[in-house]
Amino acid sequence: MKIAIIGGGAAGFFAAIELKKNYHDAEITIFEKKSKFLTKVKVSGGGRCNFTHNSASISELCKNYPRDGSRLKKVFSQFSHIDALKWFENNGVDYVIDEEDCVFPASQNSQTIIDLFLKKTKQSGVELLSSTPVLAVNALEDGFELILEDEKRLFDYVIVTVGGKADAKFYSFLQNLNHTIVRAVPALxxxxxxxxxxxxxxxxxxxxxxxxxxxxxxxxxxxxxxxxxxxxxxxxxxxxxxxxxxxxxxxxxxxxxxxxxxxxxxxxxxxxxxxxxxxxxxxxxxxxxxxxxxxxxxxxxxxxxxxxxxxxxxxxxxxxxxxxxxxxxxxxxxxxxxxxxxxEYVCAGGVSIAEVDFLTMESKVHKGLYFAGEVLDVDGFTGGYNLQNAWSTAYVAAQLSKKEE
Known part of the structure; x- marks a missing residue:
């Protein structure tokens, strides 16, 4: 089973780690067009990485996503902010909670999260390709074709985790997939x-x-x-x-x-x-x-x-x-x-949430195509909410709707 993850940010790496846990023999490749991975994680929280929010409940958590955040209840019920805290703690990341209930690694350094993600993906054999933009994605009868600058590659599943940007050209590689893109504008x-x-x-x-x-x-x-x-x-x-x-x-x-x-x-x-x-x-x-x-x-x-x-x-x-x-x-x-x-950390807009099943994060247009993170028309306030969205949607997407290996 071959799985492509388009976007080497928070959601992309988290999805890769969870995929390897769920599907040990899967061949997973992360494609990142920039020269470095996890660049937004690097600057998150002023370089300290506010990686989630210690909300009182899932309902309270959802209130911090101003555009139809109620849809995220389906996602957070599968992987909540409490689950995220346990996940990072189990993976050796101690954390502190400030007076605003923002959660940071105890090191107060985003490099702690970056090092963890790079270590886990490399140890599990995930192929990491930086400076490798995906120019287009074509849906086939059985899988997907990724068009790169110098080659074409075939995959059984694709998870799109490219983040968001207030530029229509940013989403151009998705145009062959017939998904509606809600015009992206800056937020935060x-x-x-x-x-x-x-x-x-x-x-x-x-x-x-x-x-x-x-x-x-x-x-x-x-x-x-x-x-x-x-x-x-x-x-x-x-x-x-x-x-x-x-x-x-x-x-x-x-x-x-x-x-x-x-x-x-x-x-x-x-x-x-x-x-x-x-x-x-x-x-x-x-x-x-x-x-x-x-x-x-x-x-x-x-x-x-x-x-x-x-x-x-x-x-x-x-x-x-x-x-x-x-x-x-x-x-x-x-x-x-x-x-x-x-x-700019966050944009409002992206892939229309009406075209994604939030129980699985699978596309309603193409089976085997998944979305996670800020590429979706979902954005949160400052305070760790956008990274929590990345972890949760990536976790759900990485289940691949409970496919058999």
Missing amino acids: FSFEIADANLKSLMGVSVENVLCRIKQTKFSAQGIVLVTHWGLSGPAILKLSSLAANYLNEQLYKFELSMAWIGQVNENLIMEKIVQISENERLKNIGNTPLENLPERLWIYLLKKSNIDPNAKWMSLSKRQLNLLVSNVCDDKIDVLARSRTTQ
């Missing part, structure tokens, strides 16, 4: 903004910020990080995922509203600021930030509200007070573009 990106004063606060991290895209229903709440180009952090990345298609239509130019202390009624904020002004009448406004706002952000909000940080609270006018409350609760920021300073 940070925002470039116009406000130089806000960008000057680079390095400031703010908890529990409510971020909303004006004139839409898209919103996300959580940590926001100010960078030298604009805004990033979990809340921004989640918002970019939720609104991926809308933002692409807007060419990434839109107005963002920031409620810097979360979803709190403006009247309540007004009362709190008035109370501070009465209790701290003789103190400098800049020295007494509202709630737990970082001091540098507080100074920024004061200046944006035409308030001198060195002024006393007793000098605060009603007009300044109203403007300050507005900026704290609804700070309007012009976004100019999605950030291109970091590698």
Whole structure:
């Protein structure tokens, strides 16, 4: 039995390892068009590899896939995040769970995962071909033909694990298979903004910020990080995922509203600021930030509200007070573009999930053709969800619908 895996990333390697466990005598080949394998795993989690999320349940896990994540229940019921933790632990990877329930190898180094995958595939005799793009896949009466740059090869089964990219040409090798490709657009990106004063606060991290895209229903709440180009952090990345298609239509130019202390009624904020002004009448406004706002952000909000940080609270006018409350609760920021300073990890779009059986990950168009990972029109938020999708879909695909050897 010959099996081709197209794509040498997380899903591809995991599928190969599981295939060898299930079908010992199978001849398995991984085709990777890049010169190196597992490049996305290398940079995952800032190089630390956030390889899953310690979710409370499968239902909670599914909520973190914004486009029809409920379909993944069929997959996660066969190989869940708990199963992934056991799998890596059984294969010698100790792990740590941070305060956000993100899971990392104890080494805090993605190379731990890469070394494990390379070791297991080489030991089991998987053929690893880098710098070997697959130009086309043809379905035959009994198997598949892969068209390479200098040869053609025949296989009984094909598992496609190429990941995702916001470029139609990326999926061109699949065109002979008659699968619908949902237009891919970037997801999980940070925002470039116009406000130089806000960008000057680079390095400031703010908890529990409510971020909303004006004139839409898209919103996300959580940590926001100010960078030298604009805004990033979990809340921004989640918002970019939720609104991926809308933002692409807007060419990434839109107005963002920031409620810097979360979803709190403006009247309540007004009362709190008035109370501070009465209790701290003789103190400098800049020295007494509202709630737990970082001091540098507080100074920024004061200046944006035409308030001198060195002024006393007793000098605060009603007009300044109203403007300050507005900026704290609804700070309007012009976004100019999605950030291109970091590698795009995830795309929304890919092979239509309507054409894949999620009980087996087998194509509904061609028997013997399977899909796993981000090549599918499935994407998750930041926090280990996309790698969990890779492990789970690859595990299910590697069962080959329980074929006999």
